[in-house]
Amino acid sequence: MAGRAIGVVVCDGLMQEMTSAEFLLHVRDAYPDSVRIMLSGYTDPQVVDEAMRNCDLFKFLTKPWDDQDMVDALREAFRLHEATLARRR
Numbered sequence: 001m002a003g004r005a006i007g008v009v010v011c012d013g014l015m016q017e018m019t020s021a022e023f024l025l026h027v028r029d030a031y032p033d034s035v036r037i038m039l040s041g042y043t044d045p046q047v048v049d050e051a052m053r054n055c056d057l058f059k060f061l062t063k064p065w066d067d068q069d070m071v072d073a074l075r076e077a078f079r080l081h082e083a084t085l086a087r088r089r
Contacts, residue, residue, distance in 0.1 A: 006031040007081040008074065013040025024055035033084050035077040039063055 009027050013020050024036050038051055041063040048060050058080065059073045 001027075001030070006034045008035045008037070008077045010037045010039065010074075013038055013042055021051055021055055024051075024057070028056055033081065033088070035081045037061065037073060037077060039065065 006027070009024070009031075011020050011023055015023055018026075020038055020040070024038065027034055027036060035058045036055060037059045038055070038057055039061050051057055052060060058077055061069065061073060
């Protein structure tokens with residue numbers, strides 16, 4: 001990701017090198033205007049709420065996801081990112 005403009009990031013709830021929350025916190029710090037989406041099959045309400053608050057998630061999608069829900073979330077995320085950039089200009 002280094003050296004690139006990042007608008008939207010989608011990550012899985014399970015990662016090997018670090019937790020998804022740690023990854024998304026790094027993304028938030030490096031790319032504060034990025035829109036972050038997490039996918040997970042683990043849907044404990046407390047875990048979801050914590051991820052939403054701590055990582056500034058835009059969306060949390062459960063696995064398996066509905067394709068139309070994913071498309072809609074990505075469109076909305078890119079619109080939000082573009083609006084954020086336009087406000088900064």
